[in-house]
Amino acid sequence: MDQSLAEISYEYIRERLASGEFPPGKQLVNRTLAEAIGVSVIPVREAINRLASEGLVDHVPGAGAYVRKANRQDLNNLYVLRDALESCAAGEAALYITEDQLEELEYILDRAKETAKQICDSSKGHSNKRQLDRWMDDEQQFHELLVEASRNQLLAKVVSDNRAIGTVFEVQRNDPRLLTADVAQQTCQSKAELLQALRDRDSKRARQLMSDQIQRGRKTVLDFLNEQRRAKS
Numbered sequence: 001m002d003q004s005l006a007e008i009s010y011e012y013i014r015e016r017l018a019s020g021e022f023p024p025g026k027q028l029v030n031r032t033l034a035e036a037i038g039v040s041v042i043p044v045r046e047a048i049n050r051l052a053s054e055g056l057v058d059h060v061p062g063a064g065a066y067v068r069k070a071n072r073q074d075l076n077n078l079y080v081l082r083d084a085l086e087s088c089a090a091g092e093a094a095l096y097i098t099e100d101q102l103e104e105l106e107y108i109l110d111r112a113k114e115t116a117k118q119i120c121d122s123s124k125g126h127s128n129k130r131q132l133d134r135w136m137d138d139e140q141q142f143h144e145l146l147v148e149a150s151r152n153q154l155l156a157k158v159v160s161d162n163r164a165i166g167t168v169f170e171v172q173r174n175d176p177r178l179l180t181a182d183v184a185q186q187t188c189q190s191k192a193e194l195l196q197a198l199r200d201r202d203s204k205r206a207r208q209l210m211s212d213q214i215q216r217g218r219k220t221v222l223d224f225l226n227e228q229r230r231a232k233s
Helices: 003-019 030-037 041-053 072-096 099-121 129-149 153-162 166-172 181-199 203-232
Strands: 057-060 064-067
Touching: 003 030, 003 041, 030 041, 041 057, 072 129, 072 153, 072 181, 072 203, 099 129, 099 181, 129 153, 129 181, 181 203
Parallel strands: none
Antiparallel strands: 057 064
Protein backbone atom coordinates (compact mmCIF):
# COMPACT_ATOMS: atom_id res chain seq x y z
CA MET A 1 0.00 0.00 0.00
CA ASP A 2 1.21 3.49 -0.80
CA GLN A 3 2.00 4.91 2.62
CA SER A 4 1.52 8.48 1.37
CA LEU A 5 -2.16 7.75 0.71
CA ALA A 6 -2.55 6.53 4.27
CA GLU A 7 -0.89 9.73 5.50
CA ILE A 8 -3.17 11.87 3.31
CA SER A 9 -6.19 10.02 4.66
CA TYR A 10 -4.95 10.42 8.22
CA GLU A 11 -4.43 14.17 7.83
CA TYR A 12 -7.84 14.59 6.17
CA ILE A 13 -9.68 12.88 9.01
CA ARG A 14 -7.45 14.41 11.67
CA GLU A 15 -8.14 17.96 10.47
CA ARG A 16 -11.88 17.37 10.59
CA LEU A 17 -11.63 15.98 14.09
CA ALA A 18 -9.71 19.09 15.15
CA SER A 19 -12.18 21.50 13.51
CA GLY A 20 -15.20 19.78 15.04
CA GLU A 21 -16.58 18.80 11.63
CA PHE A 22 -16.35 15.20 12.84
CA PRO A 23 -17.75 15.57 16.38
CA PRO A 24 -17.53 12.99 19.20
CA GLY A 25 -19.86 10.07 18.50
CA LYS A 26 -19.82 10.46 14.72
CA GLN A 27 -19.42 7.21 12.78
CA LEU A 28 -16.47 7.09 10.39
CA VAL A 29 -17.55 5.15 7.30
CA ASN A 30 -14.60 3.86 5.28
CA ARG A 31 -16.23 4.02 1.86
CA THR A 32 -17.71 7.48 2.38
CA LEU A 33 -14.37 8.83 3.54
CA ALA A 34 -12.53 7.12 0.69
CA GLU A 35 -14.81 8.81 -1.85
CA ALA A 36 -14.35 12.21 -0.20
CA ILE A 37 -10.55 11.87 -0.10
CA GLY A 38 -10.24 10.23 -3.51
CA VAL A 39 -8.52 7.04 -2.38
CA SER A 40 -9.44 3.41 -1.86
CA VAL A 41 -10.76 2.12 1.45
CA ILE A 42 -7.41 0.52 2.33
CA PRO A 43 -5.52 3.74 3.25
CA VAL A 44 -8.63 5.03 5.01
CA ARG A 45 -8.76 1.88 7.12
CA GLU A 46 -5.08 2.32 7.95
CA ALA A 47 -5.67 5.95 8.93
CA ILE A 48 -8.60 5.04 11.17
CA ASN A 49 -6.54 2.33 12.86
CA ARG A 50 -3.83 4.90 13.52
CA LEU A 51 -6.35 7.31 15.00
CA ALA A 52 -7.70 4.50 17.15
CA SER A 53 -4.19 3.79 18.44
CA GLU A 54 -3.93 7.48 19.40
CA GLY A 55 -7.18 7.26 21.35
CA LEU A 56 -9.22 9.48 19.04
CA VAL A 57 -11.39 6.75 17.53
CA ASP A 58 -13.20 3.80 19.07
CA HIS A 59 -13.81 0.54 17.23
CA VAL A 60 -17.23 -0.82 18.23
CA PRO A 61 -17.54 -4.55 17.40
CA GLY A 62 -20.22 -5.11 14.79
CA ALA A 63 -20.93 -1.39 14.44
CA GLY A 64 -17.81 0.27 13.03
CA ALA A 65 -15.51 3.13 14.00
CA TYR A 66 -16.69 6.20 15.89
CA VAL A 67 -15.07 9.44 16.99
CA ARG A 68 -14.26 8.91 20.62
CA LYS A 69 -16.14 10.78 23.31
CA ALA A 70 -13.55 11.75 25.91
CA ASN A 71 -14.85 11.28 29.45
CA ARG A 72 -13.82 13.10 32.60
CA GLN A 73 -11.25 10.48 33.57
CA ASP A 74 -9.65 10.64 30.11
CA LEU A 75 -9.32 14.41 30.42
CA ASN A 76 -8.02 14.23 33.96
CA ASN A 77 -5.36 11.72 32.89
CA LEU A 78 -4.33 13.95 29.99
CA TYR A 79 -3.94 16.95 32.27
CA VAL A 80 -1.79 14.92 34.66
CA LEU A 81 0.40 13.89 31.72
CA ARG A 82 0.55 17.43 30.36
CA ASP A 83 1.58 18.82 33.73
CA ALA A 84 4.45 16.37 33.99
CA LEU A 85 5.66 16.86 30.41
CA GLU A 86 5.03 20.54 29.73
CA SER A 87 6.22 21.79 33.10
CA CYS A 88 9.48 19.99 32.42
CA ALA A 89 9.56 21.45 28.91
CA ALA A 90 9.05 24.98 30.24
CA GLY A 91 11.93 24.56 32.68
CA GLU A 92 14.21 23.33 29.91
CA ALA A 93 13.00 26.01 27.49
CA ALA A 94 14.10 28.70 29.95
CA LEU A 95 17.65 27.43 29.45
CA TYR A 96 17.63 27.01 25.68
CA ILE A 97 14.94 29.18 24.11
CA THR A 98 16.10 31.52 21.33
CA GLU A 99 15.19 35.15 20.78
CA ASP A 100 13.25 34.21 17.64
CA GLN A 101 11.19 31.72 19.63
CA LEU A 102 10.57 34.28 22.37
CA GLU A 103 9.37 36.75 19.76
CA GLU A 104 7.05 34.15 18.26
CA LEU A 105 5.58 33.35 21.68
CA GLU A 106 5.09 37.09 22.24
CA TYR A 107 3.31 37.36 18.90
CA ILE A 108 0.99 34.47 19.81
CA LEU A 109 0.28 36.11 23.17
CA ASP A 110 -0.58 39.40 21.44
CA ARG A 111 -3.14 37.56 19.30
CA ALA A 112 -4.59 35.94 22.42
CA LYS A 113 -4.88 39.35 24.06
CA GLU A 114 -6.84 40.64 21.05
CA THR A 115 -9.22 37.71 21.34
CA ALA A 116 -9.54 38.22 25.09
CA LYS A 117 -10.43 41.88 24.53
CA GLN A 118 -13.14 40.92 22.03
CA ILE A 119 -14.61 38.49 24.55
CA CYS A 120 -14.49 41.08 27.34
CA ASP A 121 -16.23 43.62 25.09
CA SER A 122 -19.02 41.16 24.33
CA SER A 123 -22.22 41.32 26.36
CA LYS A 124 -22.35 37.52 26.50
CA GLY A 125 -19.37 37.25 28.82
CA HIS A 126 -17.93 34.33 26.88
CA SER A 127 -16.52 33.57 23.43
CA ASN A 128 -18.34 32.72 20.23
CA LYS A 129 -17.29 29.72 18.11
CA ARG A 130 -14.97 31.74 15.86
CA GLN A 131 -13.20 33.31 18.84
CA LEU A 132 -12.94 29.96 20.59
CA ASP A 133 -11.36 28.29 17.55
CA ARG A 134 -8.84 31.11 17.14
CA TRP A 135 -8.04 31.00 20.86
CA MET A 136 -7.51 27.23 20.85
CA ASP A 137 -5.33 27.42 17.75
CA ASP A 138 -3.13 30.00 19.46
CA GLU A 139 -3.09 28.02 22.71
CA GLN A 140 -1.98 24.86 20.96
CA GLN A 141 0.67 26.69 18.93
CA PHE A 142 2.02 28.36 22.09
CA HIS A 143 2.38 25.09 23.98
CA GLU A 144 3.86 23.19 21.03
CA LEU A 145 6.44 25.92 20.44
CA LEU A 146 7.41 25.81 24.10
CA VAL A 147 8.00 22.05 23.88
CA GLU A 148 10.10 22.64 20.76
CA ALA A 149 12.11 25.29 22.59
CA SER A 150 13.09 22.76 25.26
CA ARG A 151 15.39 21.15 22.66
CA ASN A 152 14.57 17.74 24.11
CA GLN A 153 13.67 15.44 21.23
CA LEU A 154 12.65 12.59 23.52
CA LEU A 155 10.30 14.84 25.46
CA ALA A 156 8.82 16.20 22.22
CA LYS A 157 8.27 12.66 20.93
CA VAL A 158 6.46 11.57 24.10
CA VAL A 159 4.20 14.63 23.87
CA SER A 160 3.52 13.95 20.19
CA ASP A 161 2.91 10.23 20.60
CA ASN A 162 0.45 10.76 23.43
CA ARG A 163 -1.15 13.82 21.84
CA ALA A 164 -1.20 15.31 25.32
CA ILE A 165 -1.62 18.84 24.01
CA GLY A 166 -3.89 18.56 21.00
CA THR A 167 -6.51 16.23 22.46
CA VAL A 168 -7.22 18.47 25.44
CA PHE A 169 -7.63 21.55 23.26
CA GLU A 170 -9.87 19.76 20.77
CA VAL A 171 -12.26 18.66 23.51
CA GLN A 172 -12.59 22.29 24.63
CA ARG A 173 -13.75 23.44 21.17
CA ASN A 174 -17.20 21.95 21.68
CA ASP A 175 -18.74 24.77 23.72
CA PRO A 176 -17.80 28.49 23.43
CA ARG A 177 -19.24 29.12 26.90
CA LEU A 178 -16.17 27.45 28.36
CA LEU A 179 -13.96 30.41 27.40
CA THR A 180 -15.20 33.22 29.62
CA ALA A 181 -13.80 36.73 29.80
CA ASP A 182 -12.24 35.95 33.19
CA VAL A 183 -10.57 32.77 31.92
CA ALA A 184 -9.21 34.58 28.87
CA GLN A 185 -7.77 37.45 30.91
CA GLN A 186 -6.26 35.18 33.53
CA THR A 187 -4.67 32.98 30.86
CA CYS A 188 -3.09 35.97 29.12
CA GLN A 189 -1.68 37.23 32.41
CA SER A 190 -0.27 33.80 33.20
CA LYS A 191 1.38 33.55 29.79
CA ALA A 192 2.89 37.02 30.18
CA GLU A 193 4.45 35.93 33.48
CA LEU A 194 5.74 32.75 31.86
CA LEU A 195 7.31 34.72 29.02
CA GLN A 196 9.09 36.93 31.53
CA ALA A 197 10.44 33.87 33.34
CA LEU A 198 11.70 32.52 30.02
CA ARG A 199 13.40 35.85 29.23
CA ASP A 200 14.96 35.85 32.71
CA ARG A 201 16.22 32.28 32.13
CA ASP A 202 14.47 31.35 35.39
CA SER A 203 13.97 27.62 34.89
CA LYS A 204 12.37 26.94 38.28
CA ARG A 205 9.81 29.72 37.94
CA ALA A 206 8.98 28.80 34.35
CA ARG A 207 8.33 25.21 35.42
CA GLN A 208 6.06 26.30 38.28
CA LEU A 209 4.13 28.82 36.19
CA MET A 210 3.43 26.21 33.52
CA SER A 211 2.25 23.72 36.12
CA ASP A 212 -0.03 26.33 37.71
CA GLN A 213 -1.46 27.24 34.30
CA ILE A 214 -2.21 23.63 33.38
CA GLN A 215 -3.84 22.93 36.74
CA ARG A 216 -6.06 26.01 36.39
CA GLY A 217 -7.07 24.81 32.93
CA ARG A 218 -7.82 21.37 34.33
CA LYS A 219 -10.05 22.79 37.06
CA THR A 220 -11.86 25.13 34.63
CA VAL A 221 -12.65 22.36 32.14
CA LEU A 222 -13.66 19.70 34.66
CA ASP A 223 -15.79 22.13 36.68
CA PHE A 224 -17.53 23.22 33.47
CA LEU A 225 -18.24 19.60 32.51
CA ASN A 226 -19.60 18.92 35.99
CA GLU A 227 -21.97 21.89 35.69
CA GLN A 228 -23.15 20.71 32.30
CA ARG A 229 -23.79 17.23 33.63
CA ARG A 230 -25.77 18.57 36.59
CA ALA A 231 -27.81 20.80 34.28
CA LYS A 232 -28.83 17.78 32.20
CA SER A 233 -29.74 15.60 35.19
